Amino acid sequence: MRADAQKNYDTIVATATLVFTEKGMDAPLDEIATRADVGPGTLYRHFPTREDLIDAVIKSWIAQIEAAAHDAVLSDSPAREVLLSWFAEYVARISRNKGGPSKFTSAMSNPQSPIFSKCEVLREANERVLDRFRVEGVIRADIDSLEVCRIIGGVAMVADQTGLDELTTASMLGVVIDGLLTT
Amino acid sequence: MRADAQKNYDTIVATATLVFTEKGMDAPLDEIATRADVGPGTLYRHFPTREDLIDAVIKSWIAQIEAAAHDAVLSDSPAREVLLSWFAEYVARISRNKGGPSKFTSAMSNPQSPIFSKCEVLREANERVLDRFRVEGVIRADIDSLEVCRIIGGVAMVADQTGLDELTTASMLGVVIDGLLTT
DNA sequence: TTGCTAAACGGAGAATGACTCCGTATACTG
DNA sequence: CAGTATACGGAGTCATTCTCCGTTTAGCAA
Numbered sequence: 001m002r003a004d005a006q007k008n009y010d011t012i013v014a015t016a017t018l019v020f021t022e023k024g025m026d027a028p029l030d031e032i033a034t035r036a037d038v039g040p041g042t043l044y045r046h047f048p049t050r051e052d053l054i055d056a057v058i059k060s061w062i063a064q065i066e067a068a069a070h071d072a073v074l075s076d077s078p079a080r081e082v083l084l085s086w087f088a089e090y091v092a093r094i095s096r097n098k099g100g101p102s103k104f105t106s107a108m109s110n111p112q113s114p115i116f117s118k119c120e121v122l123r124e125a126n127e128r129v130l131d132r133f134r135v136e137g138v139i140r141a142d143i144d145s146l147e148v149c150r151i152i153g154g155v156a157m158v159a160d161q162t163g164l165d166e167l168t169t170a171s172m173l174g175v176v177i178d179g180l181l182t183t
Numbered sequence: 184m185r186a187d188a189q190k191n192y193d194t195i196v197a198t199a200t201l202v203f204t205e206k207g208m209d210a211p212l213d214e215i216a217t218r219a220d221v222g223p224g225t226l227y228r229h230f231p232t233r234e235d236l237i238d239a240v241i242k243s244w245i246a247q248i249e250a251a252a253h254d255a256v257l258s259d260s261p262a263r264e265v266l267l268s269w270f271a272e273y274v275a276r277i278s279r280n281k282g283g284p285s286k287f288t289s290a291m292s293n294p295q296s297p298i299f300s301k302c303e304v305l306r307e308a309n310e311r312v313l314d315r316f317r318v319e320g321v322i323r324a325d326i327d328s329l330e331v332c333r334i335i336g337g338v339a340m341v342a343d344q345t346g347l348d349e350l351t352t353a354s355m356l357g358v359v360i361d362g363l364l365t366t
Numbered sequence: 367t368t369g370c371t372a373a374a375c376g377g378a379g380a381a382t383g384a385c386t387c388c389g390t391a392t393a394c395t396g
Numbered sequence: 397c398a399g400t401a402t403a404c405g406g407a408g409t410c411a412t413t414c415t416c417c418g419t420t421t422a423g424c425a426a
Contacts, residue, residue, distance in 0.1 A: 003401060028383055039405030046383060102344065105377055109345045143358060149239045150345070151355050154337030161285065162333070172334050175326060179362030185422060188374060211412060222376030227414060 003178050009046050011036045013056045014160050029053070033049055033164045033168055050087030053113040054103065066091060069125035072132075075080050087173045088166070090122070090149075091156040105153030108109045108146070135159060139180045190232045194219045194231050196364045207281030208357060212236070234297040237286065245304050248276060254306035255315075263360055269312050270356045271349070273305070273332075274339040284343045288336030291329070306332050323364045334359055 001009070003032055015036035019027045029050060033043040043139045047053040072086040094104045107113035108123060127145035155176065184192070198219035202210045212233060216226040230236040255269040277287045290296035291306060310328035317324055338359065342352045 002402060004393065008404085009390090030383065033405095039407095040385070041387080041405055042230045042403075045403075048385095051385095075282060088356075102340075106339055106344050118257060139218070142362075143354065147351070147355060147358075150341045151358060154339075154341040154355075155334060156337075156341050157285075158288055158337040161289050164333075172337075173324065175323075175330075175334060175359060175362035177359070178323075178364070180357035185373060187422065189377085213412065216376095219405090222416070224376050224416085225374075228374075229415095233413095 005046075005130065008036070008038050009044055012043055012046060016053050017057050018052075020097045021108075024100075025050075025054060025103055028100045031178070046065075046162070049114060051107065053104070055115045055118060058066070058115070059116060061093060061118065065121060065125050070092075070128055072129045078132055079136070079181060083129070083133070083177045084170065084173060086122060086126075087152050088170060090126065090152055091169060091173070094122070094153070095156050095160050097126075098160060101153055101156035104167065105150060105157060106148055138183055140182055143180070147182070190227075191219070191221050191225055194290075195221060195229060195236070196225055199236050200240050203237075203280045206236060207283075208233075209282045210284055220319070230313055230357070232297060238298045238301060241298070241301060244276060245322065248272075248305060248308050251276075252312050255312045262295060262316055262364060263357075264318070266312070266363070267353065267356060268361045269309075269337050270360065271307065273335055273354060274342065274352060274356070276307070277336070278339050278343050284339035288333060288340060291332055293337070309335075317366065321366055322364055326363070329365070 010061065012032065016032050019032050019035065023031075029041050029043060032053075033040045036043070064109060067106070068089040072082050077080045084120075091101075094100045104115070104119055104122070107115045108119040110116060113119075123145050126149055130139065130148060131146055132138040155169065155172045158164070159172075190305040195215065199215050202215050202218065204215075212226060213223050215236075218221045219226070226236075230239065239353045251269060255265050258265045274284075276281045287298065287302055287305070290298045291302040293299060296302075306328050309332055313322065313328055313331060316322040335356070338352065341347070342355075
């Protein structure tokens with residue numbers, strides 16, 4: 001990539017990170033272009049769709065998600081506690097920016113989406129956590145990771161749209177967890 | 184109201200019902216105006232916000248919801264079965280038009296919304312169903328009707344956005360129900 | 367019937383946001 | 397340093413929301 005193109009690319013991603021934090025993931029793309037001091041054309045050339053831009057913005061997620069899942073797999077705290085903390089991390093991650101839960105939970109069922117591979121990281125991390133507890137026989141076996149991601153994503157969507165606090169969200173997650181546990 | 188105004192009002196509601204069914208609850212309002220053969224000004228005078236129009240379109244819901252809740256309260260089938268059928272009805276009702284689950288579940292937490300009172304009908308119907316099972320001691324007591332509506336609404340949102348079929352939706356509802364049951 | 371007036375109409379157009387097209391500018395290469 | 401592929405950028409189109417205000421008309425009273 002040409003040097004000026006690389007510079008613009010980086011500036012746009014940095015600006016998008018900022019604007020998404022301020023206004024959510026549905027923020028006007030033209031505003032991002034303006035604040036990054038590039039024309040709309042430049043933004044759209046680098047990122048044909050909003051999701052391409054989101055994909056670039058969330059690059060850093062993977063390590064953090066993997067770490068949280070790793071902790072959940074190894075932790076020897078009670079299953080309910082471990083799952084609550086893992087799901088809370090999951091929700092926090094996709095809810096970092098307003099509008100996030102809806103975007104990610106939709107993309108998870110759409111292999112064509114530019115952020116599908118990121119969603120797969122989420123789903124697979126969740127699968128490792130669930131597998132651990134399936135082996136231990138403490139959670140039901142008749143429901144797969146994708147379905148669990150959808151339910152948790154649903155809770156995150158409501159919390160995001162309604163502006164619910166973490167306590168209320170945790171309470172809802174508690175119901176879902178009890179529905180997953182066999183004990 | 185003047186006769187011509189009443190006629191336009193009725194035409195707009197009928198057209199909106201049609202267009203919402205075809206294109207979902209986020210359909211362009213100007214299209215509704217055009218197809219109802221009125222100017223945008225007329226539509227917006229009768230219905231200042233999209234939600235005012237939605238409110239008029241869903242007038243007929245109440246009776247059906249009340250009936251389903253009534254059945255759930257009186258049914259002597261197993262709790263799990265009754266709840267599944269009640270929640271499925273709940274989801275079907277708010278999902279009749281694309282975009283519905285999001286609108287209703289948001290409005291439920293916003294007393295200023297023009298459709299808040301309709302949402303209250305939903306929430307109260309759900310409360311009566313839950314109360315029956317609380318009395319019987321088969322569901323947990325530490326979670327109120329609003330929170331349950333939010334969880335079910337979350338499931339409905341995901342199903343709506345992702346285009347999930349009833350079977351998958353029912354499976355997710357099953358998890359939530361198991362999380363509510365104490366048995 | 368006619369004339370008056372409050373009520374209602376409707377469409378032009380402003381505001382916002384997504385997205386494109388293409389003439390211009392410039393980074394690299396030889 | 398000249399040539400060219402690469403990239404830029406902003407004017408402009410399209411879609412959608414929503415308003416303003418000049419025009420029309422329903423309903424009523426004389």
